[in-house]
Amino acid sequence: MSTARIASPEAQATDRREIVRLAADFARKEIAPRVADYDLAEQMPRDLLDEMGRLGFFGGVIPEELGGLGLDYDIFAELIEEVSKTCQILGTFVSMPSGLVGSALQAFGTPEQQDRWLRPLAAGEIFGAAGVTEPGSGSDVAAMTTTYRRDGDDYVITGAKAWISNLDIAEFVLTFASSDRSLRHRGITAFVIPRDTPGLGLHPYKNKLGFRPICTGEVVLDEVRVGPDAVLGVEGQGFHVAMNAVERGRLGVAARAVGVAQACLEDSREYARSRVAFGQPISNFQIVQSKITDMAVGVTTARLLVRECATALQTGSRARELTSMAKMYASDVAARSASDAVQIHGAAGVSPEYRVGRMYRDAKVLQIVEGSNDLHRALIGEMELGLRGDGEIKSAT
Numbered sequence: 001m002s003t004a005r006i007a008s009p010e011a012q013a014t015d016r017r018e019i020v021r022l023a024a025d026f027a028r029k030e031i032a033p034r035v036a037d038y039d040l041a042e043q044m045p046r047d048l049l050d051e052m053g054r055l056g057f058f059g060g061v062i063p064e065e066l067g068g069l070g071l072d073y074d075i076f077a078e079l080i081e082e083v084s085k086t087c088q089i090l091g092t093f094v095s096m097p098s099g100l101v102g103s104a105l106q107a108f109g110t111p112e113q114q115d116r117w118l119r120p121l122a123a124g125e126i127f128g129a130a131g132v133t134e135p136g137s138g139s140d141v142a143a144m145t146t147t148y149r150r151d152g153d154d155y156v157i158t159g160a161k162a163w164i165s166n167l168d169i170a171e172f173v174l175t176f177a178s179s180d181r182s183l184r185h186r187g188i189t190a191f192v193i194p195r196d197t198p199g200l201g202l203h204p205y206k207n208k209l210g211f212r213p214i215c216t217g218e219v220v221l222d223e224v225r226v227g228p229d230a231v232l233g234v235e236g237q238g239f240h241v242a243m244n245a246v247e248r249g250r251l252g253v254a255a256r257a258v259g260v261a262q263a264c265l266e267d268s269r270e271y272a273r274s275r276v277a278f279g280q281p282i283s284n285f286q287i288v289q290s291k292i293t294d295m296a297v298g299v300t301t302a303r304l305l306v307r308e309c310a311t312a313l314q315t316g317s318r319a320r321e322l323t324s325m326a327k328m329y330a331s332d333v334a335a336r337s338a339s340d341a342v343q344i345h346g347a348a349g350v351s352p353e354y355r356v357g358r359m360y361r362d363a364k365v366l367q368i369v370e371g372s373n374d375l376h377r378a379l380i381g382e383m384e385l386g387l388r389g390d391g392e393i394k395s396a397t
Contacts, residue, residue, distance in 0.1 A: 020082050026055065042215075146178065209361050305372050
Protein backbone atom coordinates (compact mmCIF):
# COMPACT_ATOMS: atom_id res chain seq x y z
CA MET A 1 0.00 0.00 0.00
CA SER A 2 1.28 3.42 -0.89
CA THR A 3 2.20 5.70 2.02
CA ALA A 4 1.99 8.88 -0.11
CA ARG A 5 -0.19 11.56 1.45
CA ILE A 6 -2.90 13.30 -0.52
CA ALA A 7 -2.26 17.03 -0.45
CA SER A 8 -4.83 19.13 1.38
CA PRO A 9 -6.99 21.53 -0.68
CA GLU A 10 -4.96 24.40 0.77
CA ALA A 11 -1.68 22.78 -0.31
CA GLN A 12 -3.07 22.04 -3.76
CA ALA A 13 -4.11 25.70 -4.12
CA THR A 14 -0.63 26.80 -3.05
CA ASP A 15 0.98 24.50 -5.62
CA ARG A 16 -1.28 25.76 -8.38
CA ARG A 17 -0.70 29.40 -7.47
CA GLU A 18 3.00 28.76 -8.04
CA ILE A 19 2.22 29.03 -11.76
CA VAL A 20 1.37 32.70 -11.19
CA ARG A 21 4.72 33.37 -9.54
CA LEU A 22 6.48 31.49 -12.33
CA ALA A 23 4.63 33.61 -14.92
CA ALA A 24 5.62 36.83 -13.16
CA ASP A 25 9.27 35.81 -13.24
CA PHE A 26 9.06 34.75 -16.88
CA ALA A 27 7.36 38.02 -17.86
CA ARG A 28 10.04 40.09 -16.14
CA LYS A 29 13.02 38.17 -17.52
CA GLU A 30 11.89 36.94 -20.93
CA ILE A 31 8.95 38.99 -22.19
CA ALA A 32 9.71 42.53 -21.00
CA PRO A 33 13.05 42.89 -22.85
CA ARG A 34 11.45 41.87 -26.17
CA VAL A 35 7.87 43.09 -26.19
CA ALA A 36 8.49 46.53 -27.73
CA ASP A 37 10.41 45.00 -30.63
CA TYR A 38 7.90 42.29 -31.50
CA ASP A 39 5.01 44.74 -31.10
CA LEU A 40 6.69 47.01 -33.68
CA ALA A 41 7.41 44.07 -35.98
CA GLU A 42 3.81 42.75 -35.73
CA GLN A 43 5.22 39.27 -35.16
CA MET A 44 4.95 37.11 -32.07
CA PRO A 45 8.22 35.20 -31.52
CA ARG A 46 7.44 31.51 -31.70
CA ASP A 47 10.23 30.66 -29.29
CA LEU A 48 8.43 32.61 -26.54
CA LEU A 49 5.24 30.65 -27.18
CA ASP A 50 7.15 27.37 -27.22
CA GLU A 51 8.79 28.15 -23.87
CA MET A 52 5.45 29.18 -22.35
CA GLY A 53 4.03 25.87 -23.53
CA ARG A 54 6.91 23.99 -21.94
CA LEU A 55 6.23 25.80 -18.65
CA GLY A 56 2.56 24.84 -18.78
CA PHE A 57 1.09 28.33 -19.12
CA PHE A 58 -1.56 27.25 -21.64
CA GLY A 59 -3.10 24.49 -19.50
CA GLY A 60 -5.47 26.86 -17.68
CA VAL A 61 -8.75 25.48 -16.38
CA ILE A 62 -8.71 22.50 -18.74
CA PRO A 63 -8.92 19.38 -16.56
CA GLU A 64 -5.74 17.41 -16.01
CA GLU A 65 -7.31 14.33 -17.57
CA LEU A 66 -7.64 16.33 -20.80
CA GLY A 67 -4.06 17.55 -20.69
CA GLY A 68 -4.57 20.85 -18.84
CA LEU A 69 -3.52 22.25 -15.48
CA GLY A 70 -6.95 22.00 -13.86
CA LEU A 71 -6.64 25.48 -12.33
CA ASP A 72 -9.61 27.08 -10.65
CA TYR A 73 -10.91 30.17 -12.41
CA ASP A 74 -9.59 32.55 -9.78
CA ILE A 75 -5.97 31.42 -10.21
CA PHE A 76 -6.52 31.29 -13.99
CA ALA A 77 -7.56 34.97 -13.93
CA GLU A 78 -4.51 35.84 -11.81
CA LEU A 79 -2.25 34.07 -14.31
CA ILE A 80 -3.72 36.00 -17.25
CA GLU A 81 -3.46 39.29 -15.36
CA GLU A 82 0.17 38.70 -14.40
CA VAL A 83 1.26 38.01 -17.98
CA SER A 84 -0.87 40.87 -19.33
CA LYS A 85 0.88 43.43 -17.13
CA THR A 86 3.84 43.00 -19.46
CA CYS A 87 2.12 41.89 -22.69
CA GLN A 88 -1.62 41.45 -22.91
CA ILE A 89 -1.23 39.67 -26.25
CA LEU A 90 0.59 36.85 -24.49
CA GLY A 91 -2.22 37.07 -21.93
CA THR A 92 -4.51 36.37 -24.88
CA PHE A 93 -2.55 33.26 -25.78
CA VAL A 94 -2.75 32.08 -22.15
CA SER A 95 -6.54 32.50 -22.14
CA MET A 96 -7.41 31.00 -25.53
CA PRO A 97 -7.10 27.25 -24.79
CA SER A 98 -9.44 27.66 -21.81
CA GLY A 99 -11.60 30.33 -23.42
CA LEU A 100 -12.62 31.31 -26.92
CA VAL A 101 -10.83 28.46 -28.69
CA GLY A 102 -10.66 25.52 -26.26
CA SER A 103 -13.66 25.73 -23.94
CA ALA A 104 -16.08 24.59 -26.63
CA LEU A 105 -13.92 21.56 -27.36
CA GLN A 106 -13.91 20.74 -23.65
CA ALA A 107 -17.67 21.11 -23.26
CA PHE A 108 -18.94 19.72 -26.58
CA GLY A 109 -16.08 17.80 -28.20
CA THR A 110 -16.05 14.05 -28.72
CA PRO A 111 -13.15 12.12 -27.16
CA GLU A 112 -11.60 11.93 -30.63
CA GLN A 113 -11.89 15.71 -31.13
CA GLN A 114 -10.45 16.37 -27.69
CA ASP A 115 -7.49 14.07 -28.32
CA ARG A 116 -6.81 15.60 -31.72
CA TRP A 117 -7.25 19.27 -30.83
CA LEU A 118 -7.70 20.04 -27.12
CA ARG A 119 -4.81 18.08 -25.60
CA PRO A 120 -2.11 19.59 -27.85
CA LEU A 121 -3.78 22.99 -27.47
CA ALA A 122 -3.47 22.80 -23.68
CA ALA A 123 0.17 21.76 -24.02
CA GLY A 124 1.03 24.65 -26.34
CA GLU A 125 1.96 22.18 -29.07
CA ILE A 126 -0.60 23.69 -31.45
CA PHE A 127 -2.72 26.86 -31.57
CA GLY A 128 -6.21 27.47 -32.86
CA ALA A 129 -8.48 30.24 -34.08
CA ALA A 130 -12.14 30.98 -33.31
CA GLY A 131 -14.13 32.36 -36.25
CA VAL A 132 -17.28 33.98 -34.87
CA THR A 133 -17.32 37.65 -35.94
CA GLU A 134 -18.42 38.48 -39.48
CA PRO A 135 -17.85 41.60 -41.61
CA GLY A 136 -21.53 42.55 -41.54
CA SER A 137 -23.07 41.07 -38.40
CA GLY A 138 -20.24 41.80 -35.95
CA SER A 139 -21.33 40.95 -32.42
CA ASP A 140 -24.79 39.79 -33.56
CA VAL A 141 -23.91 36.11 -33.76
CA ALA A 142 -27.47 35.02 -34.62
CA ALA A 143 -27.41 37.23 -37.74
CA MET A 144 -24.40 35.50 -39.33
CA THR A 145 -24.47 35.11 -43.11
CA THR A 146 -22.08 32.15 -43.36
CA THR A 147 -24.15 29.15 -44.40
CA TYR A 148 -23.75 25.44 -44.95
CA ARG A 149 -25.61 22.75 -46.87
CA ARG A 150 -25.62 18.98 -46.61
CA ASP A 151 -24.17 16.97 -49.50
CA GLY A 152 -24.53 13.34 -48.59
CA ASP A 153 -22.63 12.86 -45.35
CA ASP A 154 -20.57 16.01 -45.93
CA TYR A 155 -21.16 19.64 -45.01
CA VAL A 156 -20.29 22.39 -47.50
CA ILE A 157 -19.66 25.78 -45.91
CA THR A 158 -19.61 29.19 -47.61
CA GLY A 159 -19.05 32.62 -46.08
CA ALA A 160 -16.49 34.82 -44.36
CA LYS A 161 -15.37 35.78 -40.87
CA ALA A 162 -13.54 38.98 -39.91
CA TRP A 163 -11.05 40.01 -37.24
CA ILE A 164 -10.08 36.44 -36.45
CA SER A 165 -6.82 35.95 -34.53
CA ASN A 166 -3.95 33.46 -34.83
CA LEU A 167 -4.19 33.12 -38.59
CA ASP A 168 -0.44 32.63 -38.99
CA ILE A 169 -0.07 29.70 -36.58
CA ALA A 170 -3.55 28.22 -36.09
CA GLU A 171 -3.74 24.50 -36.88
CA PHE A 172 -7.54 24.66 -37.00
CA VAL A 173 -10.41 27.12 -37.06
CA LEU A 174 -13.44 26.68 -34.81
CA THR A 175 -16.18 28.40 -36.78
CA PHE A 176 -19.93 28.63 -37.18
CA ALA A 177 -22.45 28.52 -40.03
CA SER A 178 -26.21 28.49 -40.45
CA SER A 179 -28.33 25.93 -42.28
CA ASP A 180 -31.20 28.42 -42.52
CA ARG A 181 -30.68 32.08 -41.69
CA SER A 182 -34.40 32.55 -40.93
CA LEU A 183 -33.93 30.29 -37.91
CA ARG A 184 -31.34 32.73 -36.49
CA HIS A 185 -29.59 31.14 -33.48
CA ARG A 186 -31.52 27.85 -33.85
CA GLY A 187 -30.00 27.19 -37.28
CA ILE A 188 -26.33 27.55 -36.32
CA THR A 189 -23.86 24.66 -36.19
CA ALA A 190 -20.23 24.67 -35.00
CA PHE A 191 -17.41 23.15 -37.05
CA VAL A 192 -13.73 22.43 -36.41
CA ILE A 193 -11.90 22.90 -39.70
CA PRO A 194 -8.23 21.93 -40.14
CA ARG A 195 -6.00 24.65 -41.56
CA ASP A 196 -5.15 22.75 -44.75
CA THR A 197 -8.78 22.11 -45.77
CA PRO A 198 -9.34 23.09 -49.44
CA GLY A 199 -11.32 26.32 -49.81
CA LEU A 200 -10.26 27.75 -46.44
CA GLY A 201 -8.53 31.10 -47.01
CA LEU A 202 -6.70 33.04 -44.29
CA HIS A 203 -5.94 36.69 -45.04
CA PRO A 204 -4.13 38.75 -42.34
CA TYR A 205 -4.64 42.47 -41.73
CA LYS A 206 -1.58 44.64 -41.16
CA ASN A 207 -0.72 47.84 -39.28
CA LYS A 208 -3.51 47.60 -36.71
CA LEU A 209 -3.93 50.29 -34.05
CA GLY A 210 -3.37 47.80 -31.25
CA PHE A 211 -3.03 44.03 -30.75
CA ARG A 212 -0.18 44.24 -33.23
CA PRO A 213 1.82 41.06 -32.47
CA ILE A 214 -1.13 38.71 -32.92
CA CYS A 215 -1.97 37.87 -36.53
CA THR A 216 -5.58 38.93 -37.12
CA GLY A 217 -7.53 38.94 -40.36
CA GLU A 218 -10.26 37.52 -42.54
CA VAL A 219 -11.26 33.87 -42.88
CA VAL A 220 -12.89 33.00 -46.19
CA LEU A 221 -14.81 29.74 -46.57
CA ASP A 222 -15.22 28.99 -50.28
CA GLU A 223 -17.25 25.80 -50.59
CA VAL A 224 -15.28 24.24 -47.74
CA ARG A 225 -16.19 20.57 -47.52
CA VAL A 226 -15.90 18.70 -44.21
CA GLY A 227 -17.16 15.40 -42.90
CA PRO A 228 -19.34 14.60 -39.88
CA ASP A 229 -16.25 14.45 -37.65
CA ALA A 230 -15.87 18.23 -38.07
CA VAL A 231 -19.20 19.00 -36.36
CA LEU A 232 -18.71 20.18 -32.76
CA GLY A 233 -21.71 19.22 -30.66
CA VAL A 234 -24.80 18.50 -32.73
CA GLU A 235 -26.43 20.32 -35.62
CA GLY A 236 -28.37 23.38 -34.51
CA GLN A 237 -26.43 23.64 -31.23
CA GLY A 238 -23.81 26.06 -32.55
CA PHE A 239 -25.14 29.15 -30.82
CA HIS A 240 -24.79 27.46 -27.42
CA VAL A 241 -21.29 26.33 -28.38
CA ALA A 242 -20.40 29.92 -29.28
CA MET A 243 -21.86 31.38 -26.09
CA ASN A 244 -19.98 28.87 -23.95
CA ALA A 245 -16.78 30.01 -25.65
CA VAL A 246 -17.37 33.75 -25.46
CA GLU A 247 -18.47 33.74 -21.82
CA ARG A 248 -15.22 32.14 -20.74
CA GLY A 249 -13.43 34.35 -23.24
CA ARG A 250 -14.90 37.48 -21.67
CA LEU A 251 -13.37 36.53 -18.34
CA GLY A 252 -10.04 36.39 -20.14
CA VAL A 253 -10.54 39.84 -21.69
CA ALA A 254 -11.46 41.27 -18.28
CA ALA A 255 -8.38 39.75 -16.61
CA ARG A 256 -6.15 41.11 -19.38
CA ALA A 257 -7.71 44.54 -18.94
CA VAL A 258 -6.94 44.44 -15.22
CA GLY A 259 -3.34 43.61 -16.06
CA VAL A 260 -3.13 46.59 -18.43
CA ALA A 261 -4.68 48.93 -15.86
CA GLN A 262 -2.31 47.69 -13.15
CA ALA A 263 0.69 48.29 -15.40
CA CYS A 264 -0.50 51.83 -16.13
CA LEU A 265 -0.91 52.52 -12.41
CA GLU A 266 2.55 51.17 -11.54
CA ASP A 267 4.28 53.08 -14.34
CA SER A 268 2.44 56.31 -13.53
CA ARG A 269 3.34 56.14 -9.84
CA GLU A 270 7.01 55.64 -10.67
CA TYR A 271 7.09 58.37 -13.30
CA ALA A 272 5.20 60.91 -11.15
CA ARG A 273 7.69 60.46 -8.32
CA SER A 274 10.73 60.98 -10.55
CA ARG A 275 9.52 63.61 -13.04
CA VAL A 276 10.28 67.15 -11.87
CA ALA A 277 8.36 70.17 -13.15
CA PHE A 278 8.22 73.68 -11.74
CA GLY A 279 10.86 72.70 -9.22
CA GLN A 280 9.08 69.70 -7.68
CA PRO A 281 8.02 66.13 -8.48
CA ILE A 282 4.75 66.12 -10.39
CA SER A 283 3.43 63.70 -7.74
CA ASN A 284 2.95 66.81 -5.58
CA PHE A 285 0.32 68.20 -7.95
CA GLN A 286 -3.28 67.52 -7.04
CA ILE A 287 -4.35 66.79 -10.63
CA VAL A 288 -1.76 63.98 -10.85
CA GLN A 289 -2.84 62.63 -7.46
CA SER A 290 -6.45 62.63 -8.69
CA LYS A 291 -5.57 60.57 -11.76
CA ILE A 292 -3.57 58.11 -9.67
CA THR A 293 -6.52 57.79 -7.28
CA ASP A 294 -8.90 57.00 -10.15
CA MET A 295 -6.50 54.37 -11.47
CA ALA A 296 -6.08 52.74 -8.06
CA VAL A 297 -9.82 52.61 -7.39
CA GLY A 298 -10.54 51.42 -10.92
CA VAL A 299 -8.05 48.58 -10.96
CA THR A 300 -9.08 47.41 -7.48
CA THR A 301 -12.80 47.33 -8.26
CA ALA A 302 -12.23 45.76 -11.70
CA ARG A 303 -10.13 43.02 -10.11
CA LEU A 304 -12.84 42.34 -7.53
CA LEU A 305 -15.45 42.02 -10.28
CA VAL A 306 -13.20 39.66 -12.22
CA ARG A 307 -12.76 37.53 -9.08
CA GLU A 308 -16.53 37.41 -8.53
CA CYS A 309 -16.98 36.38 -12.14
CA ALA A 310 -14.32 33.67 -11.73
CA THR A 311 -16.04 32.36 -8.60
CA ALA A 312 -19.35 32.10 -10.45
CA LEU A 313 -17.78 30.22 -13.37
CA GLN A 314 -16.09 27.87 -10.90
CA THR A 315 -19.50 26.76 -9.65
CA GLY A 316 -20.50 25.81 -13.20
CA SER A 317 -22.66 28.87 -13.79
CA ARG A 318 -22.64 30.43 -17.25
CA ALA A 319 -22.46 33.78 -15.45
CA ARG A 320 -23.75 35.58 -18.52
CA GLU A 321 -24.42 38.89 -16.83
CA LEU A 322 -21.29 38.82 -14.69
CA THR A 323 -19.04 38.06 -17.67
CA SER A 324 -20.56 40.99 -19.56
CA MET A 325 -20.13 43.25 -16.53
CA ALA A 326 -16.52 42.18 -15.95
CA LYS A 327 -15.52 42.54 -19.60
CA MET A 328 -17.20 45.93 -20.01
CA TYR A 329 -16.10 47.45 -16.72
CA ALA A 330 -12.52 46.20 -16.68
CA SER A 331 -11.82 47.26 -20.27
CA ASP A 332 -13.33 50.70 -19.59
CA VAL A 333 -11.05 50.99 -16.56
CA ALA A 334 -8.06 49.94 -18.67
CA ALA A 335 -8.87 52.55 -21.31
CA ARG A 336 -9.26 55.35 -18.75
CA SER A 337 -6.14 54.28 -16.89
CA ALA A 338 -4.09 54.14 -20.07
CA SER A 339 -5.33 57.57 -21.15
CA ASP A 340 -4.44 59.06 -17.76
CA ALA A 341 -1.08 57.29 -17.80
CA VAL A 342 -0.17 58.85 -21.14
CA GLN A 343 -1.30 62.24 -19.82
CA ILE A 344 0.85 61.90 -16.69
CA HIS A 345 3.84 60.93 -18.81
CA GLY A 346 3.26 63.91 -21.10
CA ALA A 347 5.46 63.85 -24.20
CA ALA A 348 7.20 60.75 -22.86
CA GLY A 349 3.85 58.95 -23.07
CA VAL A 350 4.01 58.89 -26.87
CA SER A 351 7.62 57.70 -26.91
CA PRO A 352 8.42 54.02 -27.53
CA GLU A 353 10.77 54.25 -24.55
CA TYR A 354 7.72 53.93 -22.29
CA ARG A 355 5.13 51.17 -22.50
CA VAL A 356 2.08 53.28 -21.63
CA GLY A 357 1.64 54.21 -25.29
CA ARG A 358 1.38 50.53 -26.23
CA MET A 359 -1.01 49.98 -23.33
CA TYR A 360 -3.13 52.90 -24.57
CA ARG A 361 -3.46 51.36 -28.05
CA ASP A 362 -4.28 47.90 -26.74
CA ALA A 363 -6.74 49.20 -24.13
CA LYS A 364 -8.88 50.81 -26.82
CA VAL A 365 -9.15 47.48 -28.63
CA LEU A 366 -10.06 45.69 -25.39
CA GLN A 367 -13.26 47.78 -25.37
CA ILE A 368 -14.19 46.28 -28.75
CA VAL A 369 -13.15 42.61 -28.80
CA GLU A 370 -15.51 39.79 -27.73
CA GLY A 371 -18.52 42.07 -27.88
CA SER A 372 -18.15 45.83 -27.94
CA ASN A 373 -18.83 47.56 -24.66
CA ASP A 374 -21.87 49.26 -26.16
CA LEU A 375 -23.29 45.78 -26.81
CA HIS A 376 -22.52 44.64 -23.25
CA ARG A 377 -24.19 47.71 -21.82
CA ALA A 378 -27.33 46.77 -23.76
CA LEU A 379 -27.10 43.09 -22.72
CA ILE A 380 -26.80 43.96 -19.04
CA GLY A 381 -29.75 46.33 -19.23
CA GLU A 382 -31.91 43.73 -20.98
CA MET A 383 -31.04 41.05 -18.44
CA GLU A 384 -31.74 43.38 -15.52
CA LEU A 385 -35.12 44.26 -17.03
CA GLY A 386 -36.04 40.65 -17.81
CA LEU A 387 -36.04 41.28 -21.56
CA ARG A 388 -33.33 38.74 -22.43
CA GLY A 389 -33.61 35.00 -22.06
CA ASP A 390 -31.33 32.25 -23.33
CA GLY A 391 -30.14 33.81 -26.54
CA GLU A 392 -33.19 35.82 -27.55
CA ILE A 393 -34.83 39.12 -26.70
CA LYS A 394 -38.12 38.54 -24.94
CA SER A 395 -41.17 40.63 -25.69
CA ALA A 396 -41.54 43.60 -23.37
CA THR A 397 -45.25 42.85 -23.24
